[in-house]
Amino acid sequence: MPRPERKVTATEKKQAREVSLRRIGGLFREHTWSLTVVVLIIVISSIVGMASPFLLREVIDVALPHADLTLLVWLVTGMVAVAAVTAALGVVQTWISTAVGQRVMHRLRTDVFTHLQRQSIGFFTRTRTGEVQSRITNDIGGMESVVTSTATSIAANLTTAIATLAAMAALSWQLSLVSLVVLPPAVWLSRRVARMRREITAQRQRELADLNVTIDEGLSISGVQLAKTMGTAPALIDRFTASSRRLIDLELRSELAGRWRMAAMTIVFAGIPAVIYLAAGMPFTAGTLSIGTLVAFTALQAGLFRPLLGLLNVGVQLTSSLALFARIFEYLDLPVEIEEPARPVHIPAPRGHLRFEDVTFAYAGSEAAAVAGVTLDVPAGTSLALVGETGSGKSTIAALIARLYDPTAGRVTIDGVDVRDLSLADLASIVGVVSQETYLLHTTVRENLRYARPGATDEQIEAAARAAQIHDMIAGLPDGYDTMVGSRGHRFSGGEKQRIAIARTLLRDPRILVLDEATSALDNETERAVQRAFDELARGRTTVTIAHRLSTIRDADQIVVVDHGRVLESGTHDALVGAGGRYAALAA
Incomplete structure (x- = not known):
């Protein structure tokens, strides 16, 4: 018979809520210098990238109207140079940040494996084998994208957003206020979506653990022999199928959680340029903005919403991944019943009494x-x-x-x-x-x-x-x-x-x-x-x-x-x- 879906215990819900962000940040503490270099690269890249809209404004307002070919060549060369420098810096930043993330993943995997090796036999008699494997593979694997990209994504998006805001304010503080009117509802919406995904992620990982247990019990040599001799293979298949079907539902819910809400925000963000064009034609701004300034501002505004959405998405991913961290930290916090002695005694030539x-x-x-x-x-x-x-x-x-x-x-x-x-x-x-x-x-x-x-x-x-x-x-x-x-x-x-x-x-x-x-x-x-x-x-x-x-x-x-x-x-x-x-x- 298919196994009924396991109910989530109060303890598991509490663990998923109480993971400390400070503890997660502590995983990166030994990589402070590498992350500092990454942040510096991101800042430099963001500052250099902000030159492009201003170069574009000069192209439209000065070089083209005055047919200044020399200036146009220099401006176009500058735009290409900006793109080349930011691309090169992006490669270096990705290399360093990915290396840091992979080292953190390596440490998590080895710490969990080492800590479990120190557990007594009693722990393994109480715990399903597939559950242990799932924590090391599925849970840590599910954290990989968060661990390898979250810190740099926050730094990159935050730096880009700040630099873009500064550039937008320099071009037109009035239009900047119009662009930012959608931020409060976007933040509120992202927090709601994050909470939804965290709960679904916790359920999904528990279901993956159950699936691993079924695989371990049904496809090991002993399990296959038992199933064949007892005629339980059809029941095992039904059990596996039911668990896999529940995973489909959880994966869909995880991917679609808040998707319609976020899609609505994307449409609103896309509609902001139309509002800016409308605002540019209003009496209080009429004649104060050049075409080049308007085009440059619109380009900056489009560039602003990308990092803002990125920051909101990172928040959603980080919050939903707390369920994964909770399951890993639960194992790392297990007390060691069989401790190594603080000052071990050595028997030089043991007799065996x-x-x-x-x-x-x-x-x-x-x-x-x-x-x-x-x-x-x-x-x-x-x-x-x-x-x-x-x-x-x-x-x-x-x-x-x-x-x-x-x-x-x-x-x-x-x-x-x-x-x-x-x-x-x-x-x-x-x-x-x-x-x-x-x-x-x-x-x-x-x-x-x-x-x-x-x-x-x-x-x-x-x-x-x-x-x-x-x-x-x-x-x-x-x-x-x-x-x-x-x-x-x-x-x-x-x-x-x-x-x-x-x-x-x-x-x-x-x-x-x-x-x-x-x-x-x-x-x-x-x-x-x-x-x-x-x-x-x-x-x-x-x-x-x-x-x-x-x-x-x-x-x-x-x-x-x-x-x-x-x-x-x-x-x-x-x-x-x-x-x-x-x-x-x-x-x-």
């Missing part, structure tokens, strides 16, 4: 603790196995080791150092994680492995693949390690993807290895082969294993049974079986 000290953790919005008062001690080089029913908190405990989340209370330490005091890069080099959900990049097998260690040699890559029992399979491919993995690795079986992911983690040689159902996708024979590799690699390395199949963790130095986030019992396999508790029931 892992401790949980009365650790409690609850997911955002949940009243129940996912982990409650857990205390564990895993000496360096030993193995810990976490077992329990689905949803008991095992994976959450593993996530706290890699600092995908921070404890609500208590602390997790490595070699006596709180993981929150380690830099994120150092922690990632110490703790390696292989999860049950394997994610491979759309590139070659070699580059997928090298992603974990960019400087790894081919020999080191092959050694890691051998350890993960995957080298022979890769070597047997037509292109070997240069074989393209395909989107999310779907050209490989589940077991093959899992072993590639294991090799990728092993390539980093972490002191602590976290295996969260790392062999869940493997058949029994492959699992035994990989387990033998793990047993070899675990020597001198701290290993934390989560597994439903107890056969894989029988030889662990310490087995901990978890239930509802709490430790029920711990010990070796034999001791726990002999105790006749929960583990014995699971092992039965």
Whole structure:
């Protein structure tokens, strides 16, 4: 079924209203000198351009009536020179202003991407993937014309308007007053149109985000497989079509918002020359204006309305773009839940001694603790196995080791150092994680492995693949390690993807290895082969294993049974079986 149109929340409306123009201006602060040069060029260009009407007046009133060919040549040459100078200055101005705008766009894109990279896993589990992509592409892309041209457009139009007004007043202050009578209604009208477009822009960007979500859900490998196996492709098409149709309506409303009003103003502006000609024939001006002056004034008046309309349109564009800025600033203002420490502690030679000290953790919005008062001690080089029913908190405990989340209370330490005091890069080099959900990049097998260690040699890559029992399979491919993995690795079986992911983690040689159902996708024979590799690699390395199949963790130095986030019992396999508790029931 087509998805109903999402209602706009009060929070979203408030954000669209409260974007600070000062904050938008702050994006250009580091480019002050470049913008100053642009403004100077614009001022010079405007002043030079004002010479043309006066040259035209001399041509009509002096050179032509007196058949002064020499003067006419100089005047015409001057008009061409003015056009050439203003054109050259315009090229330089456009180059500088566009470069500034693109740098601001680059900063916005990288700031948003960098800030989102610092968000916790919880943010991404709460947010639709297509929504994130839409903010970075559609919203920032929609701001491009405003960012790259608004500042210079304001400066150019304002300078031109002021210079033109001065020139018009010099020619005839009476006619100048007649020309400006339409300004107040034009300003009022532009403000109304701007407010209309801002609301429509906010709706359009939200609809674009919904469209991106539909694309991501419907055209990813997993989404296509789901749609084909569930027979939901027609419903997805209807959903996409309905969203696209709503976009048509919003785009039309955005383009046509106030268009009739602005068209009416354009007609009025066009009618002003007729009023000027009429005023020139009135008794109070009759005989006081030469033909050249009248023609020059009319040319100036036409030149005045262009920058005035430009200024009004810029105001409309800027106001309507506030909805885009609001959505971008909303992401930039997200609090960072997993902060880099102000003074990170470095462990020169990590041993891998892992401790949980009365650790409690609850997911955002949940009243129940996912982990409650857990205390564990895993000496360096030993193995810990976490077992329990689905949803008991095992994976959450593993996530706290890699600092995908921070404890609500208590602390997790490595070699006596709180993981929150380690830099994120150092922690990632110490703790390696292989999860049950394997994610491979759309590139070659070699580059997928090298992603974990960019400087790894081919020999080191092959050694890691051998350890993960995957080298022979890769070597047997037509292109070997240069074989393209395909989107999310779907050209490989589940077991093959899992072993590639294991090799990728092993390539980093972490002191602590976290295996969260790392062999869940493997058949029994492959699992035994990989387990033998793990047993070899675990020597001198701290290993934390989560597994439903107890056969894989029988030889662990310490087995901990978890239930509802709490430790029920711990010990070796034999001791726990002999105790006749929960583990014995699971092992039965």
